[in-house]
Each structure stands twice: as C-alpha cells, then as structure tokens.
Amino acid sequence: MNKVSLYIKDSDGVFQLVELFEDETISVTSKIQDIRDISKVFTDFSQSFTLPASKKNNKIFKHFYNYFISSDDAFDARKKVDAQLEINHIPFRDGKILLNSVKMKDNKPYAYNVTFFGNTVTLKDLLGDDELDSLTWLDDHFLYDYTSAATKTKFTSNSNVTVDSVVKYDPIIVPLITHTKRLYFNSDTSHSSDTIDGDLAFFGSGGNTHNRDVALQFEDLKPALRLIYMIEAIEEKYDIEFTRDFFGSEAFSGDGTTTNRGLYMWLSKEKGFLGGGDQIEEYLNNFTHSSGDTFADFQVKNIIPNFSSYGGETDALLTVEQFLGTEAIVATYRALIDLTITTTSSLEYSIQIIDTLNNNQVVVEADNQQGTKTFSYVTGARRIYGFVFKIIYESGFTATPSLRIRQRKDDKFGSIVIADGYYNPDAITISAGNKIRPTERMPKMKIYDFLTGIFKMFNLTSYYIDDRGDADYGKIKVLPLDDYYDDNPSIFDITKYVDSTETDIDATIPFSEIDFKYKDPKTLLMIQHKETFNETFGDAEYKNEEADRGKPYKIELPFEHFKFERLIDQNASGIGLTDIQWGYSAGDNYKPDPDATPQPTANYDSVLTAPALFYGIRISGLPTGEGINWYGVSHEELSSYWKPSNTVENGTSSVAPDFTINFDDEVDEWNKTNYGGTTNSIFKKFYQTYIEDVFNAKKRIFKLTAHLPSNILLNYRLNDRFQIGDKVFTINSIDTNLKTGESKLELLNVL
Numbered sequence: 001m002n003k004v005s006l007y008i009k010d011s012d013g014v015f016q017l018v019e020l021f022e023d024e025t026i027s028v029t030s031k032i033q034d035i036r037d038i039s040k041v042f043t044d045f046s047q048s049f050t051l052p053a054s055k056k057n058n059k060i061f062k063h064f065y066n067y068f069i070s071s072d073d074a075f076d077a078r079k080k081v082d083a084q085l086e087i088n089h090i091p092f093r094d095g096k097i098l099l100n101s102v103k104m105k106d107n108k109p110y111a112y113n114v115t116f117f118g119n120t121v122t123l124k125d126l127l128g129d130d131e132l133d134s135l136t137w138l139d140d141h142f143l144y145d146y147t148s149a150a151t152k153t154k155f156t157s158n159s160n161v162t163v164d165s166v167v168k169y170d171p172i173i174v175p176l177i178t179h180t181k182r183l184y185f186n187s188d189t190s191h192s193s194d195t196i197d198g199d200l201a202f203f204g205s206g207g208n209t210h211n212r213d214v215a216l217q218f219e220d221l222k223p224a225l226r227l228i229y230m231i232e233a234i235e236e237k238y239d240i241e242f243t244r245d246f247f248g249s250e251a252f253s254g255d256g257t258t259t260n261r262g263l264y265m266w267l268s269k270e271k272g273f274l275g276g277g278d279q280i281e282e283y284l285n286n287f288t289h290s291s292g293d294t295f296a297d298f299q300v301k302n303i304i305p306n307f308s309s310y311g312g313e314t315d316a317l318l319t320v321e322q323f324l325g326t327e328a329i330v331a332t333y334r335a336l337i338d339l340t341i342t343t344t345s346s347l348e349y350s351i352q353i354i355d356t357l358n359n360n361q362v363v364v365e366a367d368n369q370q371g372t373k374t375f376s377y378v379t380g381a382r383r384i385y386g387f388v389f390k391i392i393y394e395s396g397f398t399a400t401p402s403l404r405i406r407q408r409k410d411d412k413f414g415s416i417v418i419a420d421g422y423y424n425p426d427a428i429t430i431s432a433g434n435k436i437r438p439t440e441r442m443p444k445m446k447i448y449d450f451l452t453g454i455f456k457m458f459n460l461t462s463y464y465i466d467d468r469g470d471a472d473y474g475k476i477k478v479l480p481l482d483d484y485y486d487d488n489p490s491i492f493d494i495t496k497y498v499d500s501t502e503t504d505i506d507a508t509i510p511f512s513e514i515d516f517k518y519k520d521p522k523t524l525l526m527i528q529h530k531e532t533f534n535e536t537f538g539d540a541e542y543k544n545e546e547a548d549r550g551k552p553y554k555i556e557l558p559f560e561h562f563k564f565e566r567l568i569d570q571n572a573s574g575i576g577l578t579d580i581q582w583g584y585s586a587g588d589n590y591k592p593d594p595d596a597t598p599q600p601t602a603n604y605d606s607v608l609t610a611p612a613l614f615y616g617i618r619i620s621g622l623p624t625g626e627g628i629n630w631y632g633v634s635h636e637e638l639s640s641y642w643k644p645s646n647t648v649e650n651g652t653s654s655v656a657p658d659f660t661i662n663f664d665d666e667v668d669e670w671n672k673t674n675y676g677g678t679t680n681s682i683f684k685k686f687y688q689t690y691i692e693d694v695f696n697a698k699k700r701i702f703k704l705t706a707h708l709p710s711n712i713l714l715n716y717r718l719n720d721r722f723q724i725g726d727k728v729f730t731i732n733s734i735d736t737n738l739k740t741g742e743s744k745l746e747l748l749n750v751l
Helices: 053-060 124-128 139-142 148-156 210-213 226-238 447-456 482-484 524-533 682-694
Strands: 004-008 015-018 028-032 051-052 082-087 090-105 108-118 162-165 165-168 224-226 260-266 278-284 290-294 318-322 332-344 348-354 359-368 371-379 382-396 401-412 412-423 461-464 476-480 491-493 498-507 513-517 540-543 553-556 565-568 577-584 586-590 604-607 613-619 626-632 635-637 641-645 700-707 723-724 729-735 742-749
Touching: 015 053, 015 090, 139 162, 139 226, 148 635, 148 641, 162 401, 210 461, 210 626, 224 226, 224 613, 226 260, 290 565, 348 401, 359 371, 382 401, 447 461, 447 682, 461 482, 476 482, 482 577, 482 682, 482 723, 491 682, 498 641, 513 682, 577 613, 682 700, 723 742
Parallel strands: 491 723, 513 553
Antiparallel strands: 004 015, 004 082, 028 729, 051 108, 082 090, 090 108, 162 165, 224 260, 260 613, 278 382, 290 412, 318 382, 332 371, 332 401, 348 359, 348 382, 401 412, 461 476, 498 700, 513 540, 565 577, 586 604, 613 641, 626 635, 700 742, 723 729, 729 742
8 A cells, every 4th residue: 555645835835745534545547648539638637536624734725615714815726736746755746736625514624625637737727718919028029110121121131139148040030921912923024014013023224113113012021920939938928848859849940040940920910911901000108207196106005007118118018006905994996097199180090908917908999089089997806907008090190198197095985096197108100110019910829729739730749747856857848749659768567467357458440530630721822722633732631441430530730821832934034933932811802903904913812811830941142133023112132031931941852851831742832842752741750650550450459457566656657668478568548546556557559
C-alpha cells in the first residue's frame, strides 16, 4: 500500500499538507494522445475524490461551507489552485485542485469533494475565451506608422526590433498579398492608357505617368505578424513558458537567415482596405493635466489613475482601482469619465472607449457622430480598469479632444465628487498619421483556438514538465508526436505485475479514413483550383483501401489556406517566368468598373478570410526591368520584397523544400513541380508514421490490469515502453489507483 500525500498552495504561497480519508481512492488517468482521437492532446487528470472536513482542511479551504464569511476571507472555488501529489513522500505530479462541493451531515461539514488536474489540461482554463487582440505585448513593441515609406520598408527590407536588449527578427513584414487589386506583369512598354491597375512591370524611362498610376501602392497591402512572437506574447500575458523544441524549429520559425523567418499570420481583420477604406483609426495620446484636481488629490486607496506608456507612446491608459470601504457606513467609489470632442468639421467620426484590462471590451461606442459631443462612462464592478480612447475619422477631420476624470463617493447620505481634473491630449489632425497596432489588425480568433490549431496542424503534443531535476522544469514541452515517442524512451518490464486472468484485445481503427482540412476556401485562386481539379488545394485524405470501419475522421484547422501565383510576363518577348509571387484575398465575384474604357478592370470582390498562415521569404536582387512597379513617395522599381509562400524555402526544380504547409503533395507554386509526389507535406513530415502505424492490420489495443510498484509509477513517462514477456508495448492510457498501484492499462503492440 502506497502512502499518498496531497499538498495545496494557500493564499500565502505555501503548500499545505491536506488530510485524506484512509480508505479514499485517488485515481489518476494519464494519456498523451489517444489513438482513437488523434487530433486531441491529453495529460494527467483524476477522478473526483473526497477529503475529510477536518480542522486542518477547514482552515485550508477557509471554511467554504460558511457562506456568511466575508468575500475577502472566502476560498474562491471559481479558480483552480496549485497542488502537488506525492507517492511515498516522492513527488509524483504537479497540477491544480478544483473544489467542487462540501458535503454536510447534521448541519456540519463532513467532506470536501475535489478534482486534481494536470497542468497542461488547465491551459484551457488559463486562456479562457481571451482573443488574439488581447495580446497587448505586441503593441508595446511592434507598432509602426501606416505610411507609404514605412510600409515600403517592411515590404522590402529586414525590420528587426530590440526588446529588452534582445533582437526580435522581422516581427512585422508586409507580404505581397493584395486584398482587392489583381496583379500581373507585362513588360510591353507600348501599353497605352487602357492598361489596367496592378501591372508590376516598371517603365522607368521618360517617367511614364500612366505606368505610375497602375503601380502597386501601400494601401493595396496589409502587414503580417511572425508566429514565434505571438507565442512570446502568450507566454508574457499568462506567465507560462513553452519549450522551443518545435517552436524554435525550421518548420515554425525558419532557418535563422535574413531571408527565411518561418510562419506568419496575415493581419487582415476586415476585408478590403485597412480600417475599412478611407477611414483612419487613431488613439488619443500625449495627455497633460490642464486644470482642476490632479491625481494626487484622488483618494489613493480608493481610486488609482495614472497615465503610462502604451505602444511606445504616451497614450491614455487610465488605470482605476475601485475600493469598498470597511467603515461602518460603507461607501462606493466610482470613476466618472467624460471625453469631449470639440470640432467645427462637418465630417463624421466614431468614438470607442476600450477597457484594456477586460479583454479589450468596448465600454462606450458611438458611430456616425458629427460636431462637438461628450462621451461618458461610469465604472461599475469593483476591479481594475484600464482605458484607451480611440477615434475613427476620415481624412481632413480636425478636432480638439479633452478628458475629464472625477471621483465620486456614494453612500446612504448621497453622492459627492471628491476629485475633479481635466487632461488634454494632442489635437486630431490628418498629419498625426495612422498607427498599425498588431492587436487592432488581428483576425478574430481565440488564443486557445490558435494554439490548438497549430497543434493539429503539425500533430504536436505537449505536457507540463514536473520533474524537478529537469532543466526545463516548470515549462510546457511542445514537440511533434513522432519526436515525443523517440525522445529517449525507457523500457519497464512489468511482466510479474500483470494480472493475466483477463485481457481484452481491441482493434485500433474506429474510422475508415482521415481527412485533413483547412477552412473551406473563399479566395479566387483556391476556388479556381477546386473547380479545375475537383479537390481543395492543400487538403489531403488518407484512406487505407483494406480498412472499412466507421465514418471518416476529420482534422480541420481554424486557418485559411492560400494558393499563391508566380507571375509570368504577359509580353511574349519578355522575361517569361518572373521572380514575383503573390497572393490574392479576393473571391470569384467579378465587379467591372462601369466607367472603365475598355473593360475590364480585372479586380474582384475582396473577401474576409479566416486567419491565414504562410511562410515569409525575402526575395532580393531582382534585376532592373524585373522588379516591382511601386508608387509611393515617388515612382520607383523595387528590387526586393517579402514573398508569401506555402514552403519554408524556395527549393530547386529537383529538390523539394524541407517543409510545406500543404497537407498533400501539391504542385509547388514557385518551382511548378510536385517533385514526383515526394514533397515534404505536413502529412508526410508529421502524420504519416503515426497514421500508418494506426492502420496497420497487426495493430491492437491490449486492455489489462497490473499492480505497478511505486518505482515504476514515479518514473514512467507516457512515451516509455512496457515489456510483458518478450513483447514490447507503447502506452495509450493508464488509469492508476495511487494507493494500491492497481492500474488499468491500454497498451499498443510495437510492430
């Protein structure tokens, strides 16, 4: 019989030993990836069990059964708390404990019902429903001016940023993906005024005005964010750390050269132009006190406002902490915020007041405003608030904003204002320009869905490292499943511990085939591919013709997939295949310009895609006459650009790139070949070994019982092997009674 010990961290950060019932069963189920549900990642969790309502346990749970206790002294059962399990005084698992309920007998507490969770499982609880636009660490370091000059720099060059003395390589690039304008290349200089928009061939001699007018411009493009820095932003926000086994690999972060930066997400929050067209989105900034009370006049413990750095500027970040008084006459303190926009302009504008400390909730929103207006908000529940103030307006709009902040005290005697101050930000003019803040451009997606999408995409597994002797203790290990099973597995001979009286042997295949899918395509080139070949570019289907069990199993990513196009010179006597590859985020709804002569304009309806991923590859050294026709501050030919790609590198006509984000063997858009069906697809690199093993006719699931000693329970990992007789097995799942060591095993025979 093992001695099981449970420790729970108290409010002072000290792990307290919990008293257990002598006969209570504590079972822990462990599995990394169930062969019957291959798209999900698992880790340790327990069944619910009970703890005695002893004096010690009552103190740990702060007498939770007493619902009259003050909120400040109560145990918060809404949250999981850190916990540790030991077997025979040796650490077994780190995790979390959730208090479910208290059982009462004769109006007295009898037992607490709790559940133990492994740390990786609780990642979902930690992230909750937070969306990608709540990762404000990105704004703190990676914002830039939305101007032609700044956009051209990020379109053509390496733009590194130093954060806390650490260089972040090309966190923001502008790839050659257009939202509306259809691009082509025609080096025929005899083009007349009927040349349509989007010609990337540059006619420099004589300052060809028409060629300038059809050139690529900065408004045609949108930025993209490097995924490794999205991972860093998640780590910073939630105080967690992932290992770099996969996130630091070439497949995810590139090869470390200046031309290959790995995966990016296109920052396309809306279809068409940034900000919805001609509108400008800007935050009020550079607030200064102008009159009335200063923050020093506010009651410090009751309301704490201050302006701090936001996005590299002195923007309005008002932090308000509310406080309920503890004196006999309880008072409520609130902050009253009045934002006044004074303008003589007849142009419309919109206002948003955003609480940055509540998942960027818009607490005040007023659209289609004209003239001088005041927009007000009063804080409510007792918590910390953080406010930024955004104005959306058209070119030419001017205004003078001002901010009034009051502190009000409400009690049974009425309401009084105890502090009242005015603050003036910069005036609003077109010269202020527009800032690109990553969170403002982020596609709508939950952080948890983003991470699970990456995990599904590359067949990753993860687990919390709770071995205190491991150099990565406390981190979340992330690596491809094949690498996990090959990560120095040990073999434990459990022959003498197995109960051989009863064993069940099941088939491993609960489905007939596996479909690997991106979101259904919306963009023109993807739709054309499906219509031409009757299949979706990048998707794949695995089917073993000898297997016929159940329905197809779908692994569907939450991401959009692009098919890119390498341009060919439309001039028959021109350069042929160019070194320009682009993406098009428009659908198949053709919209000719009725005023164009002659037709057509060749532009299609822009579409709003799901978050789209691609590899960023910097192309440089384009020869004169083969560069990109650009019109910004001046009309010029660009010799470099960031190419969007489905492959991590260009490869050659005979050697496939190391990685592609196509599930299937597709024709490489750059090299125009599928390498004889041997491309390094996602399926081939990350799924094939595991899936083919699952579908092997000799594969079985063995269900049996074993009484495992503590030296095995304390030391096995889920990628280890168990040996029974002369046969070796991998672990599908283990359900263990920690006190007795009795374990229900699901094992897979090694072929």
